[in-house]
Amino acid sequence: MFSHRKWAAAVLGTIVLIGAGAWAAHADEDPSEPAGQEFSIGPASAREVGEAGTMLFPVFASARDDQVAKGEPDFLAYCIEMDVRARFNVDVELAEWSQFPGENEFAGNRKVQEKVGWIIQNSYPAVDLAELSERAGIDRLTAAEAIAGTQYAIWHFTDGERRQLRPNAADLRTYLTGEANIGLPEQEVRPTVRVEVSEGANRELGKPIGPFVVESSVEPITVTTDAEADLIDGAGEPLDAENVGSGTEIFLDIHDGVGPGSANILARVDAAQASGSILKVPSSAPKFTHAQTLILVTPGTVTARDSVEISWTFMKFPTVVEPVTPAIEQQECAGPGDSPGVDLRPAETRGVDYEFSPAAILPGAVVDVTAVPREGFELAPAPGWEISADGTAVTEIRLPEPECPAEESPPPPQAPPAQEPAERATPGQLPEDEHELPDTGTPSLGLVALSAALGIGGIAALIVVRHHRSS
Numbered sequence: 001m002f003s004h005r006k007w008a009a010a011v012l013g014t015i016v017l018i019g020a021g022a023w024a025a026h027a028d029e030d031p032s033e034p035a036g037q038e039f040s041i042g043p044a045s046a047r048e049v050g051e052a053g054t055m056l057f058p059v060f061a062s063a064r065d066d067q068v069a070k071g072e073p074d075f076l077a078y079c080i081e082m083d084v085r086a087r088f089n090v091d092v093e094l095a096e097w098s099q100f101p102g103e104n105e106f107a108g109n110r111k112v113q114e115k116v117g118w119i120i121q122n123s124y125p126a127v128d129l130a131e132l133s134e135r136a137g138i139d140r141l142t143a144a145e146a147i148a149g150t151q152y153a154i155w156h157f158t159d160g161e162r163r164q165l166r167p168n169a170a171d172l173r174t175y176l177t178g179e180a181n182i183g184l185p186e187q188e189v190r191p192t193v194r195v196e197v198s199e200g201a202n203r204e205l206g207k208p209i210g211p212f213v214v215e216s217s218v219e220p221i222t223v224t225t226d227a228e229a230d231l232i233d234g235a236g237e238p239l240d241a242e243n244v245g246s247g248t249e250i251f252l253d254i255h256d257g258v259g260p261g262s263a264n265i266l267a268r269v270d271a272a273q274a275s276g277s278i279l280k281v282p283s284s285a286p287k288f289t290h291a292q293t294l295i296l297v298t299p300g301t302v303t304a305r306d307s308v309e310i311s312w313t314f315m316k317f318p319t320v321v322e323p324v325t326p327a328i329e330q331q332e333c334a335g336p337g338d339s340p341g342v343d344l345r346p347a348e349t350r351g352v353d354y355e356f357s358p359a360a361i362l363p364g365a366v367v368d369v370t371a372v373p374r375e376g377f378e379l380a381p382a383p384g385w386e387i388s389a390d391g392t393a394v395t396e397i398r399l400p401e402p403e404c405p406a407e408e409s410p411p412p413p414q415a416p417p418a419q420e421p422a423e424r425a426t427p428g429q430l431p432e433d434e435h436e437l438p439d440t441g442t443p444s445l446g447l448v449a450l451s452a453a454l455g456i457g458g459i460a461a462l463i464v465v466r467h468h469r470s471s
Contacts, residue, residue: 037094039279040064041294042073044088050147051169056125057086057294059279064091076125077279077294078151080106080116082159085284086292092279097186101280101290106158114183115157117276119176120297121184123150126275136175138168145169153177154295187217189276193304195223195267198249205260206315208232208251212308214267215246227263228255254312262311269304318378321351323371323385323393333404342399344369351377364401370394 039061046058058073079086081102097106097113105112124132124146133141148165149172155161156177165173186192193216201210211234214221220243223231229252231239239250244267252263281291324347331340342363346354355370371393373379378391385393 037061038063038066038091039094040067040091041088041279041281042067046073047088048076048143048147050144050151052148052152052163052165054148054151056147056297057088059092059294059296064089075275075296077296078120078154079292080104080154080158080278080295081293082155082161084290084292085288087281087284090281090284090291092281092294095278095280096192097278099280100278100293102293104158105160111183112157114185115177115181116154116295117184117186117189118181119150119153120276120295121189122180123153123172123176123297126297132172135180136172138171138175141168141172146172149173150176150297186276192217193221193267193269193306195265195306195308197308197310201310203310203312204315205254205258205312208236208253209310209312210251211249212265212310213247213249214244216267216269216304217246218269218304219245221246221248222268223250224266224268225252225263227252227261228258229253229263230255252310260311260313262309264307264309266305266307316376318373318376319351320378320380321349321373322380322382323352323354323395324349324382325384325395326354326356326369326397328397328399330400330402333402336405339363340402340404342402344397344399352379361399363399365399367397367399368394369397 039059040063042058042060048056048058050056056076056078059075059077060067060071061074080100081104084102100107106116120126122135124143127135129141129143129146132146133139145166145168148169152161152163152165152169153173153176156173164170193214195212195214197212198210201212203209209229214223222242223239223244224241225231231241232251232253233239234249234251236251236253239248244250250265252265275296277296279294279296281293283289283291326344326346329343329345331342333340340363342361344356344361344367346369349371351374353372353374355372356367360367371379371385373391379385379387379393381387382393385395387393
């Protein structure tokens with residue numbers, strides 16, 4: 001009565017197509033490679049039956065129509081959805097844990113996923129019955145008991161199932177869900193491989209194209225390309241393309257004569273272990289989204305691959321320009337004693353920006369000015385400029401001191417010259433030369449008066465003489 005619960009779990013992983021969504025973002029596979037591994041669930045007759053309505057599902061590494069009649073399955077799988085109807089004879093899709101289509105605790109619950117991952121790596125049939133019996137401390141454990149104990153241990157985490165089991169199956173469930181189960185992350189359960197173009201990768205001819213990075217939980221990684229190019233490492237050395245380590249940066253050294261184009265880079269891990277991958281099973285009726293999802297439990301090998309496309313163009317040569325020294329603007333003096341300011345006016349130069357500290361613009365200061373080329377431009381040497389290793393240019397500009405005249409101060413007040421007192425004559429004392437008049441300080445007025453007096457006297461005497469002669 002539990003036949004609809006009996007599925008075992010699906011292809012998880014990295015191992016082949018990485019899911020349709022991931023492949024939609026990447027390029028097609030290398031044409032020399034097969035189109036992609038196909039998987040299918042075989043007929044119910046190929047299943048391995050366990051106790052309490054459990055089973056191991058038969059999984060074939062081929063499409064349903066290509067299954068070999070009555071052949072042995074390539075893998076076995078447990079169910080990770082207890083209450084979803086199971087299907088046989090149907091093509092299925094390998095997927096990662098994150099692509100689980102169900103709604104139970106396996107969906108997005110990392111802890112539950114890792115607990116289930118540990119179970120499928122540490123129980124039957126990944127571990128043989130004798131070894132498992134010893135680990136779990138169970139005597140004479142049968143395959144049917146091991147299948148039941150393992151399936152119900154998985155459902156314990158995914159669906160909270162607590163059904164009563166027969167002693168050996170119940171003891172195995174207790175062991176698989178107990179302290180021994182420390183969980184296993186997806187990358188330790190199943191291999192993954194990724195290839196991505198690095199941010200800022202070069203896409204111009206003239207130097208290596210790339211880098212792109214490959215990463216995988218399994219090594220070595222094989223890397224191929226359909227470009228007319230050699231694979232080289234970051235040092236420009238040829239790369240051993242069949243023995244690439246995870247995290248390696250890879251470049252394409254495009255052959256001479258090859259113009260603009262694009263190429264696919266394919267990263268592949270051969271003989272990858274499929275155990276731990278989930279299998280997405282389509283529904284048999286449109287009203288349901290999917291049938292019971294399985295998780296692979298037995299070791300097997302498939303090819304994990306991922307690819308990415310990168311394109312390139314001709315190199316774009318930059319426009320070469322010369323930096324121009326900024327102009328100095330000195331303010332005019334408003335008058336004696338003024339302190340006018342000074343400023344720098346960068347020239348508008350096509351493709352160049354000028355940088356300097358506004359706080360450094362002071363009279364008499366030395367200012368460093370940096371010319372920075374814009375994208376698509378390159379600076380050429382110019383007088384007074386020094387080209388730096390980063391493509392910028394630097395010059396020093398000395399700002400002038402103000403040249404205003406000094407402010408004139410008024411002259412200090414001066415005392416009038418001292419006057420010496422005139423020498424007084426002693427009464428009755430005559431000058432040393434009696435014909436000279438004493439120096440009174442006004443010699444001109446004295447002489448005029450004396451002359452006038454002499455003239456008048458002479459005239460008067462002449463009149464008297466003429467009067468006597470006439471009489």
